[in-house]
Amino acid sequence: MGFWKSLFSTDAVATASRVQSGASSAIATEPRVAFSTERDLDLYELEELCDAVGWSRRPLRKVRKALQHSFLVVSMWEERGAKRRLVGFARATSDCAFNATIWDVVIHPSYQSRGYGKALMKYIIKKLRSEDISNITLFADPHVVDFYRRLGFILDPEGIKGMFWYPD
Template identity: 40%
Template sequence: MPFAALDGLSPKKSTFGLQVEAQRLLLPTLTKTDEQFAEQGIVFMEGHEGVNLEELNDLFEQVGFPRRDPDKLKLALEKTHTVIWIRHAKKSRWAKLNQLLGFGRAMSDGSISASIWDVAVLPAWQRSGLGRALLERLLVRLRQDHIDTISLYAEPSVVKLYEKLGFVTDPQGIRGMAFQRKSAIGMKVAAGEKRASVAKG
């Protein structure tokens, strides 16, 4: 996945719906306000309280993310800096009452840097503006803490969306890297093979 980041930001305003100014980039205002979405029965929620973990895992599965252990997922959300999720407040032919439509979260030290994770929108609601709306609200909320550097990993299919929001792929040649469990297992196997080779020699 490409690595992207916003860097060198300075705040102008710190509430939803107001402009956030950057030294080198201009973060977007909200494309649509909460009130405009509410007219469609779409409600943005903040915080992990009220998130149904089973429904969240179902959402992850529908967009191709792995399901997470519920206990670990609960702990992760409790320790997350910002959680924003979307529910449908009206029963309609497009969604069930209170159905989870989208989700996103940001990890942060609360001062200098943050990374955005798990941005997901139900397939039936993709290309409706909900993904962008989630990201806009995450960015504005992070800027309330004057966080200057915001990074994320992006699937190739959504890189253009992030670029429209001011993210830069591999900024200044910096490449994103991740240490994963399968990498650690591979290292152990390689180390074991090396020891076996030395023993034979």
């Protein structure tokens, strides 16, 4: 199936989802977890995922536009027989040369603490590196700073501070 771009490669995820390789292991009811870079997602399914972690709702037309204009959109799916469920998501914007910023990293609560978030981040970083992008940034909520730190992200490198402008 062309939709599925690649299977997980980390041991933790492979164990958790019992991902198997080889033609003889294709048992239809075994859950499999896969990544996709398809950006034409079901926005209601994405909204459901974001709702599940308590994020505020955003207008779907703007979400659609954001996905269309992102450099990279990565979704993570659990496939069980003919059924599939969106279990993770992240996207990146980029100048396509030097810089990329990762946004909207989320794993469904029922699938957290199994190594999925780490696998998702590693996948997106690998994809960005394969495009020769070397400066990868993100904005971390305070409670996830250590999650990103474990993945090699540095807080305020050389004292550089993220700055924001908001309308009054």
